[in-house]
Amino acid sequence: xxxxxxxxxxxxxxxxxxxxxxxxxxxxxxxxxxxxxxxxxxxxxxxxxxxxxxxxxxxxxxxxxxxxxxxxxxxxxxxxxxxxxxxxxxxxxxxxxxxxxxxxxxxxxxxxxxxxxxxxxxxxxxxxxxxxxxxxxxxxxxxxxxxxxxxxxxxxxxxxxxxxxxxxxxxxxxxxxxxxxxxxxxxxxxxxxxxxxxxxxxxxxxxxxxxxxxxxxxxxxxxxxx
Ligand SMILES: [Zn+2]
Ligand SMILES: [Zn+2]
Numbered sequence: 001x002x003x004x005x006x007x008x009x010x011x012x013x014x015x016x017x018x019x020x021x022x023x024x025x026x027x028x029x030x031x032x033x034x035x036x037x038x039x040x041x042x043x044x045x046x047x048x049x050x051x052x053x054x055x056x057x058x059x060x061x062x063x064x065x066x067x068x069x070x071x072x073x074x075x076x077x078x079x080x081x082x083x084x085x086x087x088x089x090x091x092x093x094x095x096x097x098x099x100x101x102x103x104x105x106x107x108x109x110x111x112x113x114x115x116x117x118x119x120x121x122x123x124x125x126x127x128x129x130x131x132x133x134x135x136x137x138x139x140x141x142x143x144x145x146x147x148x149x150x151x152x153x154x155x156x157x158x159x160x161x162x163x164x165x166x167x168x169x170x171x172x173x174x175x176x177x178x179x180x181x182x183x184x185x186x187x188x189x190x191x192x193x194x195x196x197x198x199x200x201x202x203x204x205x206x207x208x209x210x211x212x213x214x215x216x217x218x219x220x221x222x223x224x225x226x
């Protein structure tokens with residue numbers, strides 16, 4: 001399929017149009033319209049309240065990633081199913097999540113500002129080919145406690161708006177590696193659903209659980225002399 005045959009949806013009327021017809025809201029970059037008329041209709045019907053300048057979007061994304069850092073870090077480890085993979089799997093693979101901004105939430109920053117729509121584990125070489133601007137460094141010498149993830153912010157129609165990467169050294173990985181193989185597989189198969197549930201509820205008290213988990217993991221790995 002050529003680029004011309006690719007269609008997108010108008011945020012106001014819901015119709016499918018060629019990409020060349022659709023014009024993006026230049027203020028928020030989140031929604032697209034087939035015509036000036038549709039843009040006007042959407043504006044008075046609520047987009048005037050949900051539309052915020054793009055700098056605010058970048059700020060909100062950073063804030064959101066801060067809010068969920070511990071949870072994302074935890075599942076970045078779980079998603080790798082380390083009990084069933086080579087020891088350096090954390091150096092060669094990473095969790096990737098796709099998110100969209102919720103237009104029904106109008107006062108940033110909020111834990112629920114973005115919704116996780118998709119998730120996967122990708123090899124580093126694929127991420128590197130996809131987002132060369134992120135300049136991933138090889139993680140081989142970064143040790144067995146090194147983790148990273150990619151967050152892809154998409155607009156309402158599925159176009160990429162921002163890509164962020166984050167990396168950590170985490171004390172929980174030795175524990176994740178020692179999980180029972182069946183458990184590890186089960187958790188890895190369900191990590192996306194877990195992340196979606198936690199973030200959808202916007203319940204930051206869940207964070208406390210993961211904070212505790214990571215503190216315990218730190219003690220555990222000290223005991224084992226990692
Ligand atoms: Zn339209
Ligand atoms: Zn807008």
